[in-house]
Amino acid sequence: MGKMLSVMSISIDSLAFKNVSVAVGEQVILKELTLTLDAGKIYTILGPSGTGKSTLLRVVAGLQNIAAGEIELAGQPYKASHHLIGLVPQNYGLLPWQTAWQAVTMAVKISQKKKRLSSDDLAEIDRLFSAMEISELKQAYPNQMSGGQQQRVSITRAFAIKGDFLLMDEPFSSLDAFTREKAQSLFRETWQRDPKTTLFITHDIEEALLLGQKIILMTGQPGQILTVVDNPLGCEGELVERREHPDFYLAVQTLRRELASR
Ligand SMILES: Nc1ncnc2c1ncn2[C@@H]1O[C@H](COP(=O)(O)OP(=O)(O)OP(=O)(O)O)[C@@H](O)[C@H]1O
Structure with a gap:
Protein backbone atom coordinates (compact mmCIF):
# COMPACT_ATOMS: atom_id res chain seq x y z
CA MET A 1 0.00 0.00 0.00
CA GLY A 2 2.94 2.33 0.68
CA LYS A 3 4.00 1.93 -2.93
CA MET A 4 0.51 2.45 -4.22
CA LEU A 5 0.14 5.71 -2.28
CA SER A 6 3.41 7.01 -3.60
CA VAL A 7 2.25 6.47 -7.18
CA MET A 8 -1.07 8.16 -6.51
CA SER A 9 0.52 11.12 -4.80
CA ILE A 10 0.89 14.13 -7.09
CA SER A 11 1.94 16.91 -4.74
CA ILE A 12 4.91 18.60 -6.37
CA ASP A 13 6.59 19.35 -3.05
CA SER A 14 6.37 15.83 -1.80
CA LEU A 15 9.40 14.15 -0.28
CA ALA A 16 9.76 10.82 -2.02
CA PHE A 17 11.79 7.88 -0.75
CA LYS A 18 12.54 5.44 -3.53
CA ASN A 19 13.90 2.04 -2.49
CA VAL A 20 15.90 3.64 0.28
CA SER A 21 18.08 1.36 2.39
CA VAL A 22 20.14 2.33 5.41
CA ALA A 23 22.94 0.28 6.95
CA VAL A 24 25.22 0.77 9.91
CA GLY A 25 28.30 -1.34 9.27
CA GLU A 26 27.06 -4.76 8.20
CA GLN A 27 23.64 -4.29 9.74
CA VAL A 28 20.80 -3.25 7.42
CA ILE A 29 18.44 -1.04 9.42
CA LEU A 30 15.97 0.12 6.78
CA LYS A 31 15.34 -2.00 3.72
CA GLU A 32 14.12 -0.71 0.35
CA LEU A 33 11.76 1.80 1.78
CA THR A 34 9.40 3.47 -0.67
CA LEU A 35 7.27 6.24 0.74
CA THR A 36 5.92 9.62 -0.32
CA LEU A 37 5.39 12.38 2.21
CA ASP A 38 3.06 15.08 0.93
CA ALA A 39 4.01 18.64 1.79
CA GLY A 40 2.35 20.11 4.86
CA LYS A 41 0.88 16.88 6.20
CA ILE A 42 1.37 15.24 9.59
CA TYR A 43 2.52 11.64 9.39
CA THR A 44 2.51 9.73 12.63
CA ILE A 45 4.72 6.63 12.73
CA LEU A 46 3.86 3.52 14.73
CA GLY A 47 5.83 0.31 14.95
CA PRO A 48 7.62 -1.98 17.35
CA SER A 49 10.93 -1.03 18.91
CA GLY A 50 13.93 -1.46 16.62
CA THR A 51 12.08 -1.17 13.29
CA GLY A 52 14.08 1.90 12.30
CA LYS A 53 11.62 4.71 13.06
CA SER A 54 14.28 6.97 14.60
CA THR A 55 16.64 6.08 11.78
CA LEU A 56 14.06 7.29 9.24
CA LEU A 57 13.88 10.65 11.06
CA ARG A 58 17.67 10.85 11.19
CA VAL A 59 17.80 10.34 7.42
CA VAL A 60 15.39 13.25 6.82
CA ALA A 61 17.39 15.36 9.31
CA GLY A 62 20.59 14.61 7.38
CA LEU A 63 22.14 12.84 10.38
CA GLN A 64 22.24 9.44 8.72
CA ASN A 65 23.40 8.60 5.20
CA ILE A 66 21.53 6.19 3.01
CA ALA A 67 23.22 3.11 1.57
CA ALA A 68 20.99 2.73 -1.50
CA GLY A 69 18.01 4.31 -3.21
CA GLU A 70 17.06 7.94 -3.70
CA ILE A 71 15.28 10.69 -1.82
CA GLU A 72 13.73 13.45 -3.88
CA LEU A 73 12.00 16.67 -2.94
CA ALA A 74 9.75 18.05 -5.66
CA GLY A 75 11.52 15.73 -8.08
CA GLN A 76 15.05 16.95 -7.24
CA PRO A 77 17.63 15.14 -5.09
CA TYR A 78 16.92 15.98 -1.44
CA LYS A 79 19.68 17.63 0.58
CA ALA A 80 18.86 18.04 4.26
CA SER A 81 21.52 20.73 4.63
CA HIS A 82 19.48 23.02 2.34
CA HIS A 83 16.58 23.00 4.77
CA LEU A 84 15.68 24.22 8.19
CA ILE A 85 14.62 21.28 10.28
CA GLY A 86 12.94 21.28 13.67
CA LEU A 87 14.01 18.11 15.45
CA VAL A 88 12.92 16.76 18.81
CA PRO A 89 15.23 13.78 19.37
CA GLN A 90 14.54 11.08 21.94
CA ASN A 91 17.30 12.40 24.21
CA TYR A 92 15.99 16.00 23.81
CA GLY A 93 19.28 17.21 22.29
CA LEU A 94 19.92 20.01 24.81
CA LEU A 95 23.45 21.20 25.53
CA PRO A 96 24.48 21.09 29.22
CA ASP A 164 10.63 23.27 6.56
CA PHE A 165 10.22 19.93 8.30
CA LEU A 166 9.25 19.04 11.82
CA LEU A 167 10.67 15.74 13.07
CA MET A 168 9.50 14.54 16.46
CA ASP A 169 10.75 11.33 18.06
CA GLU A 170 8.29 10.33 20.79
CA PRO A 171 8.14 14.00 21.77
CA PHE A 172 5.54 13.69 24.50
CA SER A 173 6.70 10.40 26.04
CA SER A 174 7.99 11.92 29.29
CA LEU A 175 5.00 14.16 29.95
CA ASP A 176 2.28 13.46 32.47
CA ALA A 177 -1.18 12.88 30.97
CA PHE A 178 -2.36 16.44 31.65
CA THR A 179 0.72 18.17 30.24
CA ARG A 180 0.71 15.77 27.33
CA GLU A 181 -2.80 16.80 26.29
CA LYS A 182 -1.76 20.45 26.42
CA ALA A 183 1.35 19.72 24.37
CA GLN A 184 -0.75 17.82 21.82
CA SER A 185 -3.09 20.82 21.49
CA LEU A 186 -0.17 23.22 21.14
CA PHE A 187 1.38 20.98 18.51
CA ARG A 188 -1.86 20.99 16.54
CA GLU A 189 -2.30 24.76 16.88
CA THR A 190 1.29 25.35 15.79
CA TRP A 191 0.81 23.13 12.78
CA GLN A 192 -2.54 24.76 11.89
CA ARG A 193 -0.94 28.23 11.90
CA ASP A 194 1.81 27.06 9.62
CA PRO A 195 1.41 23.54 8.25
CA LYS A 196 4.78 21.84 7.89
CA THR A 197 5.55 18.36 6.71
CA THR A 198 5.78 16.51 10.00
CA LEU A 199 7.04 13.07 10.97
CA PHE A 200 5.91 12.19 14.48
CA ILE A 201 6.98 8.92 16.10
CA THR A 202 4.82 7.59 18.89
CA HIS A 203 4.23 4.29 20.66
CA ASP A 204 0.73 5.46 21.53
CA ILE A 205 -1.90 4.35 19.01
CA GLU A 206 -4.43 6.89 20.32
CA GLU A 207 -1.90 9.70 19.89
CA ALA A 208 -1.14 8.54 16.34
CA LEU A 209 -4.84 8.77 15.48
CA LEU A 210 -5.42 12.05 17.27
CA LEU A 211 -2.56 13.88 15.59
CA GLY A 212 -1.76 12.24 12.26
CA GLN A 213 -3.48 12.76 8.94
CA LYS A 214 -1.74 9.64 7.77
CA ILE A 215 -0.33 6.86 9.89
CA ILE A 216 2.77 4.99 8.79
CA LEU A 217 3.03 1.49 10.20
CA MET A 218 6.56 0.13 10.28
CA THR A 219 7.55 -3.46 10.82
CA GLY A 220 10.44 -5.90 10.76
CA GLN A 221 14.16 -5.88 11.30
CA PRO A 222 15.43 -4.51 8.97
CA GLY A 223 12.59 -2.04 9.05
CA GLN A 224 10.09 -1.69 6.24
CA ILE A 225 6.86 0.20 5.69
CA LEU A 226 3.98 -2.15 6.36
CA THR A 227 1.36 0.30 5.18
CA VAL A 228 0.35 3.96 5.18
CA VAL A 229 -3.17 4.42 6.47
CA ASP A 230 -5.36 7.47 5.85
CA ASN A 231 -6.64 8.48 9.26
CA PRO A 232 -10.26 7.26 9.33
CA LEU A 233 -11.05 10.25 11.59
CA GLY A 234 -9.93 12.65 8.85
CA CYS A 235 -7.91 15.62 9.98
CA GLU A 236 -10.46 18.20 11.06
CA GLY A 237 -11.81 19.05 14.47
CA GLU A 238 -10.55 19.88 17.91
CA LEU A 239 -8.67 17.16 19.77
CA VAL A 240 -11.49 16.80 22.28
CA GLU A 241 -13.98 16.19 19.47
CA ARG A 242 -11.61 13.74 17.84
CA ARG A 243 -11.28 11.75 21.07
CA GLU A 244 -15.05 11.60 21.30
CA HIS A 245 -15.54 10.66 17.65
CA PRO A 246 -17.72 7.52 17.47
CA ASP A 247 -15.13 5.78 15.26
CA PHE A 248 -12.14 6.61 17.48
CA TYR A 249 -11.98 3.39 19.49
CA LEU A 250 -12.80 1.27 16.48
CA ALA A 251 -9.85 2.85 14.66
CA VAL A 252 -7.59 2.28 17.70
CA GLN A 253 -8.58 -1.40 17.79
CA THR A 254 -8.02 -1.84 14.05
CA LEU A 255 -4.51 -0.39 14.24
CA ARG A 256 -3.71 -2.42 17.37
CA ARG A 257 -4.74 -5.62 15.59
CA GLU A 258 -2.74 -4.67 12.50
CA LEU A 259 0.41 -4.12 14.58
CA ALA A 260 -0.14 -7.21 16.74
CA SER A 261 -0.47 -9.48 13.71
CA ARG A 262 3.17 -8.79 12.76
N1 LIG B 1 24.35 4.11 15.02
C1 LIG B 1 23.93 2.85 15.13
N2 LIG B 1 24.80 1.83 15.30
C2 LIG B 1 24.38 0.57 15.39
N3 LIG B 1 23.11 0.20 15.34
C3 LIG B 1 22.20 1.15 15.19
C4 LIG B 1 22.54 2.53 15.08
N4 LIG B 1 21.42 3.25 14.93
C5 LIG B 1 20.42 2.36 14.97
N5 LIG B 1 20.87 1.10 15.13
C6 LIG B 1 20.06 -0.12 15.18
O1 LIG B 1 19.07 0.02 14.20
C7 LIG B 1 17.84 -0.55 14.62
C8 LIG B 1 16.76 0.48 14.50
O2 LIG B 1 16.96 1.52 15.46
P1 LIG B 1 15.98 2.76 15.60
O3 LIG B 1 16.40 3.52 16.81
O4 LIG B 1 15.89 3.48 14.33
O5 LIG B 1 14.59 2.00 15.88
P2 LIG B 1 13.23 2.56 16.46
O6 LIG B 1 12.14 1.90 15.67
O7 LIG B 1 13.25 4.04 16.49
O8 LIG B 1 13.25 1.97 17.95
P3 LIG B 1 12.57 2.54 19.31
O9 LIG B 1 11.08 2.46 19.11
O10 LIG B 1 13.05 1.58 20.35
O11 LIG B 1 13.06 3.93 19.52
C9 LIG B 1 18.08 -1.05 16.03
O12 LIG B 1 18.31 -2.43 15.96
C10 LIG B 1 19.32 -0.29 16.48
O13 LIG B 1 20.05 -1.05 17.39
Whole structure:
Protein backbone atom coordinates (compact mmCIF):
# COMPACT_ATOMS: atom_id res chain seq x y z
CA MET A 1 0.00 0.00 0.00
CA GLY A 2 2.94 2.33 0.68
CA LYS A 3 4.00 1.93 -2.93
CA MET A 4 0.51 2.45 -4.22
CA LEU A 5 0.14 5.71 -2.28
CA SER A 6 3.41 7.01 -3.60
CA VAL A 7 2.25 6.47 -7.18
CA MET A 8 -1.07 8.16 -6.51
CA SER A 9 0.52 11.12 -4.80
CA ILE A 10 0.89 14.13 -7.09
CA SER A 11 1.94 16.91 -4.74
CA ILE A 12 4.91 18.60 -6.37
CA ASP A 13 6.59 19.35 -3.05
CA SER A 14 6.37 15.83 -1.80
CA LEU A 15 9.40 14.15 -0.28
CA ALA A 16 9.76 10.82 -2.02
CA PHE A 17 11.79 7.88 -0.75
CA LYS A 18 12.54 5.44 -3.53
CA ASN A 19 13.90 2.04 -2.49
CA VAL A 20 15.90 3.64 0.28
CA SER A 21 18.08 1.36 2.39
CA VAL A 22 20.14 2.33 5.41
CA ALA A 23 22.94 0.28 6.95
CA VAL A 24 25.22 0.77 9.91
CA GLY A 25 28.30 -1.34 9.27
CA GLU A 26 27.06 -4.76 8.20
CA GLN A 27 23.64 -4.29 9.74
CA VAL A 28 20.80 -3.25 7.42
CA ILE A 29 18.44 -1.04 9.42
CA LEU A 30 15.97 0.12 6.78
CA LYS A 31 15.34 -2.00 3.72
CA GLU A 32 14.12 -0.71 0.35
CA LEU A 33 11.76 1.80 1.78
CA THR A 34 9.40 3.47 -0.67
CA LEU A 35 7.27 6.24 0.74
CA THR A 36 5.92 9.62 -0.32
CA LEU A 37 5.39 12.38 2.21
CA ASP A 38 3.06 15.08 0.93
CA ALA A 39 4.01 18.64 1.79
CA GLY A 40 2.35 20.11 4.86
CA LYS A 41 0.88 16.88 6.20
CA ILE A 42 1.37 15.24 9.59
CA TYR A 43 2.52 11.64 9.39
CA THR A 44 2.51 9.73 12.63
CA ILE A 45 4.72 6.63 12.73
CA LEU A 46 3.86 3.52 14.73
CA GLY A 47 5.83 0.31 14.95
CA PRO A 48 7.62 -1.98 17.35
CA SER A 49 10.93 -1.03 18.91
CA GLY A 50 13.93 -1.46 16.62
CA THR A 51 12.08 -1.17 13.29
CA GLY A 52 14.08 1.90 12.30
CA LYS A 53 11.62 4.71 13.06
CA SER A 54 14.28 6.97 14.60
CA THR A 55 16.64 6.08 11.78
CA LEU A 56 14.06 7.29 9.24
CA LEU A 57 13.88 10.65 11.06
CA ARG A 58 17.67 10.85 11.19
CA VAL A 59 17.80 10.34 7.42
CA VAL A 60 15.39 13.25 6.82
CA ALA A 61 17.39 15.36 9.31
CA GLY A 62 20.59 14.61 7.38
CA LEU A 63 22.14 12.84 10.38
CA GLN A 64 22.24 9.44 8.72
CA ASN A 65 23.40 8.60 5.20
CA ILE A 66 21.53 6.19 3.01
CA ALA A 67 23.22 3.11 1.57
CA ALA A 68 20.99 2.73 -1.50
CA GLY A 69 18.01 4.31 -3.21
CA GLU A 70 17.06 7.94 -3.70
CA ILE A 71 15.28 10.69 -1.82
CA GLU A 72 13.73 13.45 -3.88
CA LEU A 73 12.00 16.67 -2.94
CA ALA A 74 9.75 18.05 -5.66
CA GLY A 75 11.52 15.73 -8.08
CA GLN A 76 15.05 16.95 -7.24
CA PRO A 77 17.63 15.14 -5.09
CA TYR A 78 16.92 15.98 -1.44
CA LYS A 79 19.68 17.63 0.58
CA ALA A 80 18.86 18.04 4.26
CA SER A 81 21.52 20.73 4.63
CA HIS A 82 19.48 23.02 2.34
CA HIS A 83 16.58 23.00 4.77
CA LEU A 84 15.68 24.22 8.19
CA ILE A 85 14.62 21.28 10.28
CA GLY A 86 12.94 21.28 13.67
CA LEU A 87 14.01 18.11 15.45
CA VAL A 88 12.92 16.76 18.81
CA PRO A 89 15.23 13.78 19.37
CA GLN A 90 14.54 11.08 21.94
CA ASN A 91 17.30 12.40 24.21
CA TYR A 92 15.99 16.00 23.81
CA GLY A 93 19.28 17.21 22.29
CA LEU A 94 19.92 20.01 24.81
CA LEU A 95 23.45 21.20 25.53
CA PRO A 96 24.48 21.09 29.22
CA TRP A 97 25.94 24.60 29.15
CA GLN A 98 22.87 26.35 27.69
CA THR A 99 19.88 27.54 29.66
CA ALA A 100 16.44 26.82 28.24
CA TRP A 101 16.16 30.40 26.99
CA GLN A 102 19.64 30.31 25.42
CA ALA A 103 18.89 26.96 23.72
CA VAL A 104 15.76 28.30 22.03
CA THR A 105 16.97 31.82 21.18
CA MET A 106 20.29 30.50 19.84
CA ALA A 107 18.47 28.05 17.54
CA VAL A 108 16.20 30.82 16.25
CA LYS A 109 19.20 33.13 15.66
CA ILE A 110 21.03 30.42 13.72
CA SER A 111 17.94 29.48 11.73
CA GLN A 112 17.23 33.11 10.80
CA LYS A 113 20.92 33.97 10.34
CA LYS A 114 20.51 36.90 12.75
CA LYS A 115 22.88 38.22 15.40
CA ARG A 116 20.05 39.83 17.34
CA LEU A 117 16.43 38.82 17.52
CA SER A 118 13.67 41.38 16.93
CA SER A 119 11.14 42.18 19.64
CA ASP A 120 8.57 40.23 17.57
CA ASP A 121 10.86 37.17 17.54
CA LEU A 122 11.35 37.43 21.30
CA ALA A 123 7.62 37.87 21.89
CA GLU A 124 6.89 34.75 19.84
CA ILE A 125 9.48 32.72 21.78
CA ASP A 126 8.01 34.05 24.99
CA ARG A 127 4.53 32.98 23.83
CA LEU A 128 5.79 29.45 23.16
CA PHE A 129 7.50 29.24 26.59
CA SER A 130 4.28 30.32 28.17
CA ALA A 131 2.14 27.90 26.11
CA MET A 132 4.46 25.02 27.06
CA GLU A 133 4.35 26.22 30.68
CA ILE A 134 8.12 26.52 31.00
CA SER A 135 8.36 30.29 31.52
CA GLU A 136 9.78 29.74 35.00
CA LEU A 137 12.55 27.57 33.53
CA LYS A 138 14.07 30.17 31.21
CA GLN A 139 17.30 30.37 33.23
CA ALA A 140 17.48 26.66 34.08
CA TYR A 141 20.16 24.33 32.72
CA PRO A 142 19.27 20.79 31.56
CA ASN A 143 20.65 19.19 34.75
CA GLN A 144 18.24 21.38 36.77
CA MET A 145 15.21 20.11 34.85
CA SER A 146 13.18 16.91 34.89
CA GLY A 147 13.02 14.77 31.74
CA GLY A 148 9.54 16.12 30.96
CA GLN A 149 10.74 19.72 31.38
CA GLN A 150 13.72 19.13 29.08
CA GLN A 151 11.36 17.56 26.59
CA ARG A 152 9.18 20.69 26.63
CA VAL A 153 12.22 22.91 26.01
CA SER A 154 13.20 20.69 23.09
CA ILE A 155 9.66 20.90 21.65
CA THR A 156 9.61 24.68 22.13
CA ARG A 157 12.88 24.97 20.24
CA ALA A 158 11.60 22.83 17.37
CA PHE A 159 8.42 24.92 17.08
CA ALA A 160 10.30 28.21 17.42
CA ILE A 161 12.60 27.76 14.46
CA LYS A 162 9.69 27.27 12.05
CA GLY A 163 11.62 24.88 9.84
CA ASP A 164 10.63 23.27 6.56
CA PHE A 165 10.22 19.93 8.30
CA LEU A 166 9.25 19.04 11.82
CA LEU A 167 10.67 15.74 13.07
CA MET A 168 9.50 14.54 16.46
CA ASP A 169 10.75 11.33 18.06
CA GLU A 170 8.29 10.33 20.79
CA PRO A 171 8.14 14.00 21.77
CA PHE A 172 5.54 13.69 24.50
CA SER A 173 6.70 10.40 26.04
CA SER A 174 7.99 11.92 29.29
CA LEU A 175 5.00 14.16 29.95
CA ASP A 176 2.28 13.46 32.47
CA ALA A 177 -1.18 12.88 30.97
CA PHE A 178 -2.36 16.44 31.65
CA THR A 179 0.72 18.17 30.24
CA ARG A 180 0.71 15.77 27.33
CA GLU A 181 -2.80 16.80 26.29
CA LYS A 182 -1.76 20.45 26.42
CA ALA A 183 1.35 19.72 24.37
CA GLN A 184 -0.75 17.82 21.82
CA SER A 185 -3.09 20.82 21.49
CA LEU A 186 -0.17 23.22 21.14
CA PHE A 187 1.38 20.98 18.51
CA ARG A 188 -1.86 20.99 16.54
CA GLU A 189 -2.30 24.76 16.88
CA THR A 190 1.29 25.35 15.79
CA TRP A 191 0.81 23.13 12.78
CA GLN A 192 -2.54 24.76 11.89
CA ARG A 193 -0.94 28.23 11.90
CA ASP A 194 1.81 27.06 9.62
CA PRO A 195 1.41 23.54 8.25
CA LYS A 196 4.78 21.84 7.89
CA THR A 197 5.55 18.36 6.71
CA THR A 198 5.78 16.51 10.00
CA LEU A 199 7.04 13.07 10.97
CA PHE A 200 5.91 12.19 14.48
CA ILE A 201 6.98 8.92 16.10
CA THR A 202 4.82 7.59 18.89
CA HIS A 203 4.23 4.29 20.66
CA ASP A 204 0.73 5.46 21.53
CA ILE A 205 -1.90 4.35 19.01
CA GLU A 206 -4.43 6.89 20.32
CA GLU A 207 -1.90 9.70 19.89
CA ALA A 208 -1.14 8.54 16.34
CA LEU A 209 -4.84 8.77 15.48
CA LEU A 210 -5.42 12.05 17.27
CA LEU A 211 -2.56 13.88 15.59
CA GLY A 212 -1.76 12.24 12.26
CA GLN A 213 -3.48 12.76 8.94
CA LYS A 214 -1.74 9.64 7.77
CA ILE A 215 -0.33 6.86 9.89
CA ILE A 216 2.77 4.99 8.79
CA LEU A 217 3.03 1.49 10.20
CA MET A 218 6.56 0.13 10.28
CA THR A 219 7.55 -3.46 10.82
CA GLY A 220 10.44 -5.90 10.76
CA GLN A 221 14.16 -5.88 11.30
CA PRO A 222 15.43 -4.51 8.97
CA GLY A 223 12.59 -2.04 9.05
CA GLN A 224 10.09 -1.69 6.24
CA ILE A 225 6.86 0.20 5.69
CA LEU A 226 3.98 -2.15 6.36
CA THR A 227 1.36 0.30 5.18
CA VAL A 228 0.35 3.96 5.18
CA VAL A 229 -3.17 4.42 6.47
CA ASP A 230 -5.36 7.47 5.85
CA ASN A 231 -6.64 8.48 9.26
CA PRO A 232 -10.26 7.26 9.33
CA LEU A 233 -11.05 10.25 11.59
CA GLY A 234 -9.93 12.65 8.85
CA CYS A 235 -7.91 15.62 9.98
CA GLU A 236 -10.46 18.20 11.06
CA GLY A 237 -11.81 19.05 14.47
CA GLU A 238 -10.55 19.88 17.91
CA LEU A 239 -8.67 17.16 19.77
CA VAL A 240 -11.49 16.80 22.28
CA GLU A 241 -13.98 16.19 19.47
CA ARG A 242 -11.61 13.74 17.84
CA ARG A 243 -11.28 11.75 21.07
CA GLU A 244 -15.05 11.60 21.30
CA HIS A 245 -15.54 10.66 17.65
CA PRO A 246 -17.72 7.52 17.47
CA ASP A 247 -15.13 5.78 15.26
CA PHE A 248 -12.14 6.61 17.48
CA TYR A 249 -11.98 3.39 19.49
CA LEU A 250 -12.80 1.27 16.48
CA ALA A 251 -9.85 2.85 14.66
CA VAL A 252 -7.59 2.28 17.70
CA GLN A 253 -8.58 -1.40 17.79
CA THR A 254 -8.02 -1.84 14.05
CA LEU A 255 -4.51 -0.39 14.24
CA ARG A 256 -3.71 -2.42 17.37
CA ARG A 257 -4.74 -5.62 15.59
CA GLU A 258 -2.74 -4.67 12.50
CA LEU A 259 0.41 -4.12 14.58
CA ALA A 260 -0.14 -7.21 16.74
CA SER A 261 -0.47 -9.48 13.71
CA ARG A 262 3.17 -8.79 12.76
N1 LIG B 1 24.35 4.11 15.02
C1 LIG B 1 23.93 2.85 15.13
N2 LIG B 1 24.80 1.83 15.30
C2 LIG B 1 24.38 0.57 15.39
N3 LIG B 1 23.11 0.20 15.34
C3 LIG B 1 22.20 1.15 15.19
C4 LIG B 1 22.54 2.53 15.08
N4 LIG B 1 21.42 3.25 14.93
C5 LIG B 1 20.42 2.36 14.97
N5 LIG B 1 20.87 1.10 15.13
C6 LIG B 1 20.06 -0.12 15.18
O1 LIG B 1 19.07 0.02 14.20
C7 LIG B 1 17.84 -0.55 14.62
C8 LIG B 1 16.76 0.48 14.50
O2 LIG B 1 16.96 1.52 15.46
P1 LIG B 1 15.98 2.76 15.60
O3 LIG B 1 16.40 3.52 16.81
O4 LIG B 1 15.89 3.48 14.33
O5 LIG B 1 14.59 2.00 15.88
P2 LIG B 1 13.23 2.56 16.46
O6 LIG B 1 12.14 1.90 15.67
O7 LIG B 1 13.25 4.04 16.49
O8 LIG B 1 13.25 1.97 17.95
P3 LIG B 1 12.57 2.54 19.31
O9 LIG B 1 11.08 2.46 19.11
O10 LIG B 1 13.05 1.58 20.35
O11 LIG B 1 13.06 3.93 19.52
C9 LIG B 1 18.08 -1.05 16.03
O12 LIG B 1 18.31 -2.43 15.96
C10 LIG B 1 19.32 -0.29 16.48
O13 LIG B 1 20.05 -1.05 17.39
